[in-house]
Amino acid sequence: MTTPAKPDPVALHKALSEAWGTKPGLGQLAAVNHTSIGKRFMVTAAVFFVIGGLLAMLIRTQLATSRSPFMEEGTYAQVFTMHGTIMMFLFAIPMLEGAAIYLLPKMLGARDLAFPRLTAYGYWCYLFGGTMLLMALLFGVAPDSGWFMYTPLSSSTYSPGINADVWLLGVTFVEISALSAAVEIIVSILRLRAPGMSLERMPIFAWYMLVVAGMMLVGFPPLILGSILLEAERAFDLPFFDPTRGGDPLLWQHLFWLFGHPEVYIIFLPAAGMVSTFLPVFAGRPLAGYRAVVVSVISMGFISFGLWVHHMYTVGIPHLALGIFSAASALVTIPTAIQIFAWLATLAHGRPRLSIPMLYVFGFLFVFILGGLTGVMLAMVPFDWQAHDTHFVVAHLHYVLVGGFVFPLLAAAYYWLPHLTGRFPLPQLSKAAFWLIFIGFNVTFFIMHLTGLRGMPRRVHVYPQEPGMELFNLVSSLGSFVMTIGFALVLVDFVLQARFGRHAGRNPWKAGTLEWAMPTPPPSYNFASLPAIDARADQLDPDALGPQLAAGKGYLGFVRHGQMETLAVDPVSGRLEQIIVLPRSTFLPLLTALVTGVFFLLMLAKLYALAPLALLGVAGMFLLWTRATGAREDLPALDAGRGEQAPVHFQSRGAPSEWAMVLTLTANATLYASLLFGGLFLWVSAPGWPAEPTPFKTNVLLQVLALGALAGTLLASRRSLRAGAEGRIGWLAVLAASHLAAAVLFGLMALELVPFNTQHALFAVIFAVYFYAGFHSLLGVLFALYGVWRVLSGHVSAVRDLDLRIGARLHTYAACAGILAVVFVWQLLMLGSGGAPA
Amino acid sequence: MFHAVTAGALMVLGGCSGSYSALDPAGPHAQTIAQLWWVMLGGAAVLFVLVMVLFVLTLFRPGFGSGVSPRVWIVAGGLLMPIPVLVALTFYALFQGERLLPGRDDGGPVYRIEAHARQWQWEFRYLDEPGTPSTLDVLHIPAGLPVEVVATSADVIHSFWVPRLGGKIDATPGHAARIRIEADQAGQYGGVCAEYCGTGHSGMRFRVEAHEGADFRALADRGFAP
Incomplete structure (x- = not known):
């Protein structure tokens, strides 16, 4: 294949737009x-x-x-x-x-x-x-x-x-x-x-x-x-x-907060990442402590999965066990503090420029730090016994989420909107809107801490006619309307900016990141050619880089076959x-x-x-x-x-789609692990265990046959990858047949659980595990047949075996999940029926 | 200005009292937690002011803090400042929590009741008074004696909370969780359901009546009839 001649920037732009653009009208869908x-x-x-x-x-x-x-x-x-x-x-x-x-x-x-x-x-x-x-x-x-x-x-x-x-x-x-x-x-x-x-x-x-x-x-x-x-x-x-039937409401709480607590950091971290991106721009120097920030973010990711029980201090978990979660909840403050002080160090060592985004950074730190401090208070078990499920928590979570997400997000919006629209906002309006939101927010939520400690639970629509409580609530309500006016002004500001703002031009903030090395608003293809990077990618020079890339001097500065x-x-x-x-x-x-x-x-x-x-x-x-x-x-x-x-x-090893399959299976394995954890949790915690004796008997023959079929899928999947052109179809057919056999066997085993699965959670969990395994065997059938189709249609060769390799990941997963299902069920039956396998 | 300050102070002070206020403790358990709160509030205020002052100074005083290397900024602010505070606070709270727990009260006498919740009513059963009928939405307790509450539920999750006497505990169906409350003196104390339990949640309030020893005994002996 020959290298197409390098076209001039305008022709290159036209060719790329032709290839990357979306058709107008219905084509936008x-x-x-x-x-x-x-x-x-x-x-x-x-x-x-x-x-x-x-x-x-x-x-x-x-x-x-x-x-x-x-x-x-x-x-x-x-x-x-x-x-x-x-x-x-x-x-x-x-x-x-x-x-x-x-x-x-x-x-x-x-x-x-x-x-x-x-x-x-x-x-x-x-x-x-x-x-x-x-x-x-x-x-x-x-x-x-x-x-x-x-x-x-x-x-x-x-x-x-x-x-x-x-x-x-x-x-x-x-x-x-x-x-x-x-x-x-x-x-x-x-x-x-x-x-x-x-x-x-x-x-x-x-x-x-x-x-x-x-x-x-x-x-x-x-x-x-x-x-x-x-x-x-x-x-x-x-x-x-x-x-009443061997289930446990607490299982829901564990599953929900196992998600729900990391969720808070899932929301906060991107916002903090944006601050770490634009704060150095306004400080006029690179982010201080880049490595420390990276390490603190990674550690936050891990610690955040060890905090979920702090939403459950009042359910009656032993106090010393709560102590561990309390300590972990306090610990998560440290990576947060590291980031805040990295920002302060960046400002201290730079020449800070005041701007609307920095105004919002002030709002962010003010509100978020207060939310963090009340978070530490709530992490302390005895205090939480009082504050839990009251308006104190409502105030805390709004300080954390509005402080940790909405304020930095608005800062980011003012920073990047010139990128989306190519224009600047109107500074007077932006400032007025900020102060309305900031004052309104604090008036609404600061007093709410006291409303909660004063004895007002969450989610009540009426409350006692006591002077303090009525006044506090009225203040909160007034503040919330001020805040709303502020948000409405921001909306107006954005609309006006898009229509009438003055043009921003390339890299208006003098940033050092690549998104500014392109015209604004950005073209569909982003870069007319892709840069070669030889420095940290927040210390580049978009003003010099942009024109070079637009002229096609980087990688892929051409369109090949309209691709x-x-x-x-x-x-x-x-x-x-x-x-x-x-x-x-x-x-x-x-x-x-x-x-x-x-x-x-x-x-x-x-x-x-x-x-x-x-x-x-x-x-x-x-x-x-x-x-x-x-x-x-x-x-x-x-x-x-x-x-x-x-x-x-x-034609490459480790193509993105193969990585995607591995990651999808990781998420899937987490779901499966949560299910198995759920079964064991019920055995430990739920009332009504072990289950009353039932006439249910496990069918060992079906289990052994299922294990055999799963072993068959493992073998056939490996062979189908290694076989030459002539053997592939045969092994893929064996693979599909083994998966189908496993799916049918899991289906039969699940059917045998009816009607016991509605009588006790033990059988409901086993039913779910079999269903999961059977469902994955069915997916295995689908992927094996897909492999056959791709081979028959000529998409597979010795170097073009990506489809089969992606499939192989799923086949292995389905086999392992199935084998684990059989072993787990055997164990859970033994534990859950109080002795020997039922 | 003076009027604003006075009004503000009155508002806060007035705000702390009230029949449901955790900041107006009427027993040792609530007192302990209120004390923890005031300590944490003081510490939090100092830390908050410190960080905000540093931020404003770095922003408005060019050169402020530039004599301190970024590494020192991060180590001092991110590690040296929070770690001792957090360690001390965590252990202090753990210690206080242990003191408040059922079974840790120096083995002295304890009065036991069961708070059985249903949509949308509290039924109080007197475990130490066999044969005594239970009471609805009114809990009688002896003053000056720790009361162990066993929270249970007939339907959905509720939460037993008497802010002036101690912390709250969930009433989860299928479980029986415990907490201790105590009133120093005879009197009436407000209680609420703290966990959302359906459309009657707001109205699921109850009253705790603490009585001096002899009064309580007499009342219990006539089956808590008025």
């Missing part, structure tokens, strides 16, 4: 470009923020007086549940995903993320899931058990309507976007960087997002598992959480490794998300017999995605520009 999708995430999240904020206004209106007739308690319950749910799941998480999706490729020197169609699919899942929740609110059937959905209140006995189902299904639908973003972000940060950008040259924001995405990958599965189990209890009467190409590097050294050919705009993500939505709607409508058909439809849609990938012939190494060559990704 097919967009997969990270700039478009990132903006959609952020705008949608902002809309949800407005809705969540209006709900908060309703709450403050109700609480302004002690016996307000404004809302009756059922409506109030829906309002406060939806306020929390929207702010957490539909505003904060999607907003940070959107910011990361928009910024990361630009900061890392790539033209897009690793899996553009997955980004788009995640967006549609978020939009549709969020719409489901909003519709429920409009029709008055919104979730009403509080945003952490404690069961038994959320069980079918005490919440018989569809309200709780809307939460469980809607939020799970939305979380598809969180998991897909997590995979996407990890692979993109580790692989899709500009050549020369080694790990230690990464911009600090990429480090933060790498940790955050890793936390999302293992933080969300416990919640998703909990939601599945609770929905299964509501829909099929499997008593995982029912204390969308970017580069992959070695994750550690940043050495050029692969040329990634990205898929084009397509309606498939939208259509697949629609079919996914049909599944959730069928579940919501309780049409359980039809729901598996929708899942089959989703699988079919995903198979269609693969038609655009790979090639039918082996390609030689391709020209990467700057005199270097690299193989195309589907």
Whole structure:
């Protein structure tokens, strides 16, 4: 293949725009470009923020007086549940995903993320899931058990309507976007960087997002598992959480907070990462203590998974055990303090410039530090016994989340909006808006600490007519309206900026990161050619680099066969490794998300017999995605520009998609581990264990046969990879048959548990474990047959075996999960029936 | 200005008292926790002012702190300052928590009751008075004696909380969690359900009536009839 001649910048821009652009009109629904999708995430999240904020206004209106007739308690319950749910799941998480999706490729020197169609699919899942929740609110059937959905209140006995189902299904639908973003972000940060950008040259924001995405990958599965189990209890009467049948409400609390606490850091860290990115720009010097910050962020990621019990100090866990979580909760202050002092050191050693973003940084530190200090107070067990579930906690969590996310996010918005719009905001309006928000926020929430200690529990819609309490609540309500006016002004400011702001030009803040080495607003392809990085990527010179890249002097400064190409590097050294050919705009993500939505709607409508058909439809849609990938012939190494060559990704070891499979299975394994943990937890904690003797007998023959079939899949999967062209199909067929046999056997074993699985949680857990194993064997069948199809259609050769290698990861996982299922069930039966296997 | 300060002080002082106020303790358990709170509030105020002053100085006084190397900034502020504070506080709180626990009260007499919650009512059972009927939404306790509360639930999760007498404890169906409360003197104290338990949550309040020893005995002996 010959190197195309280097065109002039204008022709290059036209050719790249032709290849990367999305068609206007309906064609926009097919967009997969990270700039478009990132903006959609952020705008949608902002809309949800407005809705969540209006709900908060309703709450403050109700609480302004002690016996307000404004809302009756059922409506109030829906309002406060939806306020929390929207702010957490539909505003904060999607907003940070959107910011990361928009910024990361630009900061890392790539033209897009690793899996553009997955980004788009995640967006549609978020939009549709969020719409489901909003519709429920409009029709008055919104979730009403509080945003952490404690069961038994959320069980079918005490919440018989569809309200709780809307939460469980809607939020799970939305979380598809969180998991897909997590995979996407990890692979993109580790692989899709500009050549020369080694790990230690990464911009600090990429480090933060790498940790955050890793936390999302293992933080969300416990919640998703909990939601599945609770929905299964509501829909099929499997008593995982029912204390009268061997279940335990505390299992839900553990699963929820195992997610819920890391969630706080998942929200805070991206915001802190943005501060670490732009604060040095305004200090006029690089971030002090880059390494210390990286280490502190990583340690925060780990510690945050050891704190969840501090939401459960009042459930009756032994005090010394609480002591460990109390100490861990105090410990997490240290990495936070390290970051704050790294920022102070940066300012002390620089020449700080005052600006709107720095004004918000002041607001951020003021509010967030107060939230952190009350957090340390709440980490102390005796104090929490008083403050837990009161308005003190409401105040604390708003100080942490608004301080730790909204203030830095607004700072970031003022910093990066010139990038999105190419214009500056209006400084007078921006300042007025800041002070209204800052004063309004503190008036609302500072006094609320006292309201809580004064004895006002959370989630009450009326309270005693005592002078102190009435005055405090009135002050909070007044403050909240001031804050709302501030947010409205910010919105006006943004709209005015987009229309009338003065032009910002390239790199208006004199930053040193790559996202400024492009025209603003950014073109669809980001960089006309990709940079070679020889310094830390927050100390570059975008003013010099930008024109060079625009002139096509970097890597890939050309369009090859109209393809969308970017580069992959070695994750550690940043050495050029692969040329990634990205898929084009397509309606498939939208259509697949629609079919996914049909599944959730069928579940919501309780049409359980039809729901598996929708899942089959989703699988079919995903198979269609693969038609655009790979090639039918082996390609030689391709020209990467700057005199270097690299193989195309589907002929490389460790292609991004293989990494994605490994990461997806990691998330999946976390979900499975949570299920097995759940079974053991019930044995330890739930009332009604060991189970009463039942006539249930395990069928050892089926178990042994299943183990045999699983061993068969392991063997066939290995052989299919090693076999030459002639043997592949045969081994893949054996593989599919073994998976099918295993699936059928797990299905039979699960059927034998009926009806015991509704009588005691022991059998419900075993049923779930068998279901999980059987489901993965079915996935194995799908992947084996997919392999056959790819071989038959000529997409597989000795060097083009990516499809088979991705499959092999799943086959191995399914076999291990199945074997573990059999062993675990054997153990749990022995423990749960008080002695020998039943 | 003077009026504003007076009004503010009155507001805060008035705000601390009240029949549900954890900051107006009426027994040793609530007293211990209130003391922990005032200590932490003082410490938090000092730390907050310190960090904010440093931030404002670095921002508005060019050159401030530039004599101290970034490494020293980070080590001093990120490690040396918080670690001793956190260690001391964690152990102090752990020690206080141990003192408040059931079974750690020097083996003296304890009065035991069960707080059995259901939507949306509290039923108090007197475990040390066999045959005595339970009371609804009113809990009678002897003053000056530690009371061990066993919280149970008939339906969803509730939480037993009498702010002036001690901390709260969840009433989880299938579980029986314990906490101790104590009133120094006879009197009435407000109690609430602290865990959201459905549409009657706001109204799920109760009253604790503490009586001096002889009065309490007489009352208990006539089955808590008025």
